[in-house]
Amino acid sequence: MFSYVPPIDDYRFLLTEVLGFDRAMAEMGKEVDADLAAAVLEEAGRMCADRLHPLNRHGDEEGSRLVDGLVKTPEGFADAWRDFAAAGWASLSADPAYGGQGLPFILQLWLDEMLAATNLSFGLFPGLTRGACEAIMAHASDFLKATYLPPMVSGEWTGAMALTESGAGTDLALLKTKAAPDADGSYAITGQKIFISSGDHDFGGNIVHLVLARLPDAPAGVKGISLFLVPKYLPDADGGFTIRNSMSVGALEKKMGIHAQPTCVMNYDGATGWLVGEPHKGLAAMFTMMNAERLMVGIQGLGIAGASYQQAAGYAKERLQGRSADGARGPVTIIEHADVRRMLLNIRAFVEAGRALAGWTALQLDRAHHHPDAAERARADALVALLTPVVKAAFTDFGFESAVQAQQVFGGHGYIREWGMEQYVRDARIAQIYEGTNGVQAMDLVGRKLPMAGGAVVEGFFALVEMDLAAAEGLNIAAKTREALALLRGVTASLRGAGTEAAGAAAVDYLRLFALVSMGWMWTRMAAAAQGDAPLHGAKRAVADYFAQRMLPQAQGLAVGIAAGEATIMALGAEAF
Amino acid sequence: MFSYVPPIDDYRFLLTEVLGFDRAMAEMGKEVDADLAAAVLEEAGRMCADRLHPLNRHGDEEGSRLVDGLVKTPEGFADAWRDFAAAGWASLSADPAYGGQGLPFILQLWLDEMLAATNLSFGLFPGLTRGACEAIMAHASDFLKATYLPPMVSGEWTGAMALTESGAGTDLALLKTKAAPDADGSYAITGQKIFISSGDHDFGGNIVHLVLARLPDAPAGVKGISLFLVPKYLPDADGGFTIRNSMSVGALEKKMGIHAQPTCVMNYDGATGWLVGEPHKGLAAMFTMMNAERLMVGIQGLGIAGASYQQAAGYAKERLQGRSADGARGPVTIIEHADVRRMLLNIRAFVEAGRALAGWTALQLDRAHHHPDAAERARADALVALLTPVVKAAFTDFGFESAVQAQQVFGGHGYIREWGMEQYVRDARIAQIYEGTNGVQAMDLVGRKLPMAGGAVVEGFFALVEMDLAAAEGLNIAAKTREALALLRGVTASLRGAGTEAAGAAAVDYLRLFALVSMGWMWTRMAAAAQGDAPLHGAKRAVADYFAQRMLPQAQGLAVGIAAGEATIMALGAEAF
CATH class of the missing domain: 1.10.540.10 (Acyl-CoA dehydrogenase/oxidase, N-terminal domain)
Structure with missing residues (x-):
């Protein structure tokens, strides 16, 4: 390695x-x-x-x-x-x-x-x-904040999010964990949660679980879910945290990957917890942090893609197999073979555009929190909301596909554990699933984000992209991205007011098209900035060209597929599957 | 499960x-x-x-x-x-x-x-x-055939193919295993082979290895490779097979999947073997069986896709999450959600077309061996040669993508081992790699198969497809497949006489385009045959329509990408990767 x-x-x-x-x-x-x-x-x-x-x-x-x-x-x-x-x-x-x-x-x-x-x-x-x-x-209350945040921020303590139950994953309305109020203002939490990342460990210090549960008087569905802070260790009389709470690890999930990560089945057996936020408003409290969390998961896909690229490129520059294109030399390093380069360029064209897009989106998140002008904050916040599902889903899809391609560069050596390439594939796979599956992200984009402000947010984003494309006129990547943007605008208009089935039929392909345009936008900005003689500039222009010629053309097929609507998807009865 | x-x-x-x-x-x-x-x-x-x-x-x-x-x-x-x-x-x-x-x-x-x-x-x-x-x-000689074939055919004994070495995978020219002639007409085989499927087991009976090695006087490169039959047990004086040959399992490969399959590192330490075929003609002897073997690997991808479809469809019809499209009912089985159907239909549209195409190709292989007319045999043989890399690579690529999508239907439950969905993904992955990586298959199609008979074989195939499309005129799937065929014909013409780099830059996308057209052809034939009232007929027409509207449109982007040529892929220096 x-x-x-x-x-x-x-x-x-x-x-x-x-x-x-x-x-x-x-x-x-x-x-x-x-x-x-x-x-x-x-x-x-x-x-x-x-x-x-x-x-x-x-x-x-x-x-x-x-x-x-x-x-x-x-x-x-x-x-x-x-x-x-x-x-x-x-x-x-x-x-x-x-x-x-x-x-x-x-x-x-x-x-x-x-x-x-x-x-x-x-x-x-x-x-x-x-x-x-x-x-x-x-x-949380000021008391909870003062008590729990400093050691969590410092890393002395860690946190975990306990949402999912075996019958309630995407649909949290179905969750059953109960919270019974105690006389001292705390609550007794009872229920089982699954898929709890970092639910327990041996790093020392407390582990602070945020648990979704229902109060006794809770309305049914998502409007009856509250959020509770449930620490592994409860405070003792001396101000220490030494008393084991009534919660335990029922089992570790046996997973495809991220084996080092303890993904726990957690049992809360009347565990002591405190309400965070208003009763029955737990889901909203949870969603507070969703944008940042989902951006983080998106970048996980990108991170693994970048790492697997480095391994594959390193291997391709050392591994000797086959002859040069003119047949004159052999064996040659496989980086000489066009198909190996194609795989590497697919990864790199995603990674570098994704890194730029993630950076741009993160800067908007910073603006949303810290810009002095409230209107600017709101505008930035809306752009982050729009881009978040795109970053989460597209980056993890491209990330997984990248890890698979990097593994392919190694041939049989990629399938065995030795080089670690198959681990990248297994690890990358989870990011397409957790923190809301990529299908859920796509529905979020089409069903919730496109209609924001009557469509003004997405139109504002397209206008931003258009402006940068216009500024880079003359670049091939700008021209090709503009064609793809036109396709995207077309299907965006066709999805206005779409029903749930129409949105669901289009969503995943729509998100991928949106991501391709967004990456084309970033390649345009990078290529426009990279007009110097430095090797990094030359490489940026070359990869931008690759993206324009080999990856952006996927936009056409996606647009045609989206335009086909939902009839063909809903035609079969459920029993015919 | x-x-x-x-x-x-x-x-x-x-x-x-x-x-x-x-x-x-x-x-x-x-x-x-x-x-x-x-x-x-x-x-x-x-x-x-x-x-x-x-x-x-x-x-x-x-x-x-x-x-x-x-x-x-x-x-x-x-x-x-x-x-x-x-x-x-x-x-x-x-x-x-x-x-x-x-x-x-x-x-x-x-x-x-x-x-x-x-x-x-x-x-x-x-x-x-x-x-x-x-x-x-x-x-092999009549003696070897008479000795080894009956117990291998019956399954009393098994076989293994020992080609790959750590420095010689795709490029067998680099292999180093040696064969030294003995006085009795046998050979002493010495060397190490890796990735040897079924190299050893505990089923009882002999294990017959076919080993590629070099004779002492062998020319360098692929023209100096010979094929040897090397059994785990050698014949004793009584006609039994009881004498352990000088070969051993050095290790089992630790793999991403197919864990039950003993993939061996094999050490041959002067093991006794017999020449199969002519000296230095081992690669040709090996390639005799390549078509059937590669078709088999292709169908492995399809088999796992079909199995994972059944699991995912079964789960989707039971798992309750979310509300009906009109919001009136909830929770509903997730088969009601359009995006879940989209994933299932993607798999099914591949599996059923692939099953048909595999069947058609297998019938051609039967014709190539058994048809009374020599010209028909030759024609069928050429068609099998043309379709073999398509079936091997496209079916295993779509097969892997299918397993991933089926896993996605399960959400988090697909990532843990319990349901077996992650095993499908891990197992399916190998089929894209062994028996010639899918990149190698694509180069075989573009570099060797398209030029067969001056392009007459591929043109003959297109004519066959065209005829069936014409016969089904009026069906949407026929019209859409005709459009995709036109794109395929265009890029096929542009690849005539392409150099190695141009072929390599185009090959993988070209093979996928070829596969989409071939599947469209099979969907056309199936839809044309399925004009009755039976539920199976109705389902065939519906899935054909899905394929036409949602999967075939990928053809456009592929054709554009292929037409871009090799310049953009070869632009960067090797050091820039």
């Missing part, structure tokens, strides 16, 4: 030449510039490459295990976690009021890329903790 | 209403009709569903292990193998001269589908044995 090279040059290119990072930070009154940002990313990248990447294969082999009812993570994980937290990586973007460093979300998202690239199982620990912190910060 | 339902109704529909099985058999003078064929398939299906399907999950969990240097297959496999052989399933299509039943290859291929659908790891044992038998039959 080759070492991981953090994409610092690409981050720097995006910060300084494409995304206007310094200007954006200045607008928000943040005292951080591209040099500082790149230095932070470089340091983070070193930690990921040197500490987490070497643990990844081993973590997969050993896996997390349940020993006497407690989780034992693979050798090295607990030490790595403590070092990770001590170096401040757990608190990078957290609120300084609770000990965070308040750095912009774009740095957090790119750190998440490198975490996923080097060790997805590990990366879920800080990811879930951050999600839990955000929900607590936005909705 | 749901039980497996063999697709006997679909086989019967294809035999009687689409492929003209009875007429084809009569032409070849074979005394088998559709009724008998369906009865054989039904019996085979029962064995697969009742014996092999229940072993599949357990086989994955236990895996094959190496115990004291010998392979121990999972509990139940050895018994299943003996019953499989005793019932005659190992000898279905084999030459009656050696104890085979001489049934047509189309039945063999569809048996292979059901084997892959229920237990791919198991199915590789008869598959490899059959391949080895074919090479021996075509090239």
